[in-house]
Amino acid sequence: MDLSCFKAYDLRGRVPDQLNPALAEKIGRAYVEITGARKVIVGYDIRLSSLDIAEALSSGLMAAGADVFDIGLCGTEQVYFATSHYKMDGGIMVTASHNPKDHNGMKMVGPESRPISSDNGLNDIRDRVLEPFGDAPEQGCYEPLEVMSAYIDHLLGYIDAASLTPMTIAVNAGNGGAGLVIDELEQHLPFEFVKVHHEPDGHFPNGVPNPILPENRAATADAVIAEGAAMGIAWDGDYDRCFFFDENGRFIEGYYIVGLLADQFLRKTGGGKVIHDPRLTWNTLDLVEAAGGEAIESKTGHAFIKQRMRDEDAVYGGEMSAHHYFRDFAYCDSGMIPWLLVAERLCQSGQTLSSLIDARIEAYPASGEINRTIDDPPKVIAAIEAKYSVGAKNVSHVDGVSIEFDDWRFNLRMSNTEPVVRLNVESRADIPLMEEKTEELLAEMQRLTEEG
Template sequence: MTASKPASCFKAYDIRGRVPDELNPTIAYRLGLAYAQRFEPVSVALGCDIRHSSRSLLEAIALGLNHGGSRVTDIGYCGTEEIYFAAQQPGCDGGIMITASHNPADYNGMKLVRGGAIPISGDSGLRELEAAVYASTAEPSGTPIMTRDYLRPRYRRFLLDFIANRTIKPLRVVVNAGNGTAGLVIDALEPHLPLEFIRIHCDPDPAFPNGIPNPLEPDNRQATIDAVKQHGADFGVAWDGDFDRCFLFDENGRFIEGYYIVGLLAKALLEEVPGATIIHDPRLTWNTIDEVTAAGGRPVQSKTGHAFIKESMRAEDALYGGEMSAHHYFRAFGYCDNGTLPWLLVAALISEKGQPLSELVDERMHLFPASGEINRTVADSDATLAMLEKEYGEGAIKIDHTDGLSVEFAEWRFNVRASNTEPLLRLNVESRANEALMQENTQELLAKIESTSA
C-alpha cells in the first residue's frame, strides 16, 4: 500500500481523511516514524476513539514510533483530552490521538502533541511531518511493542480535584455521548458525584447507529432535548465523538450556544482568580468582552482554532479560553481544551447559585443575541470576503482581519471566515439587545454571500 497524494489528509491543525484512500496504516506507520525522527521522544502515549479503523491505525503509528526509537504507551479507547492529560505526565514526551471526531464513519484522523501537551500544528512541525510522510518509501513490518496503561483513574482524580472546592448538589443530568467515548468518563465519575445520569447513546459503537456525533447539527440535538424534557433533568450535555467539545442544554431542553457558556465560565473562574486573562475567538465577542471586563478580567482575542488558542493561552498565561464552537481551554489543564470540566463547572454553578441554567444565561442571550454559525458554499472565498469588506467597510467603526473578516458597527457586528477544510464561508452575526436587527442583517449578509455561491 502506498501513501496518497500530498496534503490529502494533513490539515491546518491535525490530520483527517477518508480510510483507506486518504489515510491508511502505511501513512500512519510513516507518520509514527517521522514523529520519532523529528521530535526524538523517549516515550509517546497513544489513544483512540471507537471507529472501526482506529486500532489498526494506532498499531501502525506505534510500529513507526518503535522503529524510530520511541517507547509507546497505549491508553486504549479514550477522548482527546485524556491524551492531553497523558502527555502532561512525567516521563511522557508526546501524545497522538487517533480520531475523526464528528466526521463521517469512513473517516479517521490524528491529533498530535508534544510533551506538556504542546500542539503540533501547521507552523509547529505538522508541515515537516507531512513532507516526511510523503517522501518516505518505508513499509510497515512487524508487531508494535506497547505498554498498556489504564490512565483513567488518575484522570478521574484530576477532574475531581478541579472541582474539590466547589459544591455540587444532587442534580439529574442527561448525558448523550453520541455513541462515542464520553460515556467511559461518565462511568468513571458517577460513583464520586451526587448526580443522577440519564444516559442516551452512551454505548460506544463504531457504526454510530444514532448518527455521527456532532451536536452542532440541529438534527443531532433532538434526542438530548427530548430526554431532558421527559426526565425533568436539570440540564443536558452532548459531545462529539472524541468529546473535546461540550454542548449544553438547559432544563427546558433549549440548546445553549457555546458563546454564552464561554462568558458564564469566564465570569465564574474570574471570581476565583481576579484580574486574570481570558482568551476568546473573533467570531462572536461582545458578550465575552463585556462579561470578562465587568468581572475585572482581561479579554484577549485569538485566531480561531485549537492550535492558535493554545498558543495564545500559553503566551498570555491565560486562566481560561473559550470558542463559540464549544471548545473550552483551561490553564489548570496545560492550556488545553477539555470537554468534561465545562459541564462539571455548570453543575457547580447551578448548585451554588441556586438558579437553573436558563436563568444563568437568559440575560446575556437577551443583551447580545447571536445568529449562531451559518455555513454557505461559495465559489471563491477570498473574492466573497473582499466584496463584503467593500460593501460594509465604509461605515464601520472597526474592521479586523484576525480571522477572516470582522466588521463592527455601533449596534451590531459580524464575522465571516473561510473554512480550513471545505469550500465554505462561516458567518456569525450579533447585536446589542436587538434580535430583529441581528436577524435582518443576518439575512442580508446571507443573500450577498449566496449570490457568489458555486
C-alpha cells in the same frame, strides 16, 4: 502514496484508501524522526478501525526507537492530559472525531501537549513518510499505562465538590467514548445521570456523534424533558467538545457558554486573562470585564488559541464552536471540565441554566454561525468590507473581517478547513436589528456571488 489525510491541524481520511495500518506505521516512524520524541503516549477512540491503526502506529514509533505508552481506548483530552502529566515527549490520538464512520485520523502533540500542525512539523512528517526508512539501532519498548484515575482526580480538582447538590443531568455520548468517563465520575458526584446512546459503539447505531448538527440534538433534548433534568450535555466522538441544553431541552449556542465559563472561572481565580475568538465577542467582553478579568481576542482555531493562551498565561480560552481550553489542563481543550463547571454554578447559584443564559441572549442576541459555499470567498469578503467599513466604528482583521457599529457588529471569515465562508452577526439587545442585518448581509453575499 495518497497523503490526502494530512490536513492543516491533524490527519483525517477515509479508511483504508486515505488512511490504513501500513501508512500509520510509516507515520509513526516519521513522527519520531521529525520530532526526536523518545517517549510517546498513544490512545485511540471507539471507531472500528482505531485499534488496528493505533497498533500499526505504535509499531512504527517503536521501530524508530521511541517507547510507546499505550493508554488504550480514550478521548483526545486524555492523550493531552497524559502527555503533559507524565512529562512525555509527545502524544498521538487515533480519532476522526465527528467525521463519517468509515473515516479515521490522528491528532498529534509534542512536549507539554503543544499541538503539532502544518506550520510546526506536520508537513515535515508528511514529507518524510515518502522516503525509505531503516530501523533504529535500538527498538523502543511498549508499556500499557493506566491514566483514568489520575485524569478523574484532575477533573474533580476544578470544582468544589462540597458545594454540589443532587440534580439530574441527561448525558448523550453519541455512542462515542464520553460514557466511560461519566461512569467513572458518577462515583464521585451527587448527580443522577440519564444516559442516552451511552455505550461506546464504532458502528454508530444512532448516527455519527456531532451535536452541532440540529438533527442530532433531539435525543438529548427529549431526555431532558422526559426526565425533568436540570440540563443536558452531548459530546462528539472523541469528546473534546461538549454541547449544552437547558432544563427546557433548548440547545444553547456555544457563544453564551464561553461567557458563562469565563465568569465562573474568573470568580475562582479572582481575575486573569481570557482568550476568545473574534466571531462573536460582546457578551464575553462584558462578562469578563465584570468579573475583573482581561479579554484577549485570538484567531479562531485550536493551534492559535493554545499558543495565545501560553503567551498571555490565560486561565481560560473559549471558542463558540464548543472548544474550551484551560491553563491547568496544559492549555488544552476538554469536553469534561466545562460541564463540571456549569453544574457547579447551578448548584452554587440555585439558578436554572435557562435563567443564566436568557439574560445574556437578551443583552446580546446573535445569529449563530451561518455557512455559505462561495466560489471566490476572498473577493466576496473584500467587497463586503468595502461596503460596510464606511461609517464603521471599528474594522479588525484578526480573523477574516470584523466590522463594528454602535449597536451591531459582524464577522465574516473563510473556514480554516472547508471551502465555505462563515458569517456571525450580533446586536446590543435588539433582536429585529440583528435579524435584519443578517438577512441584508446574506442577500449581499448572494448578489456578489451571482455577479462574480
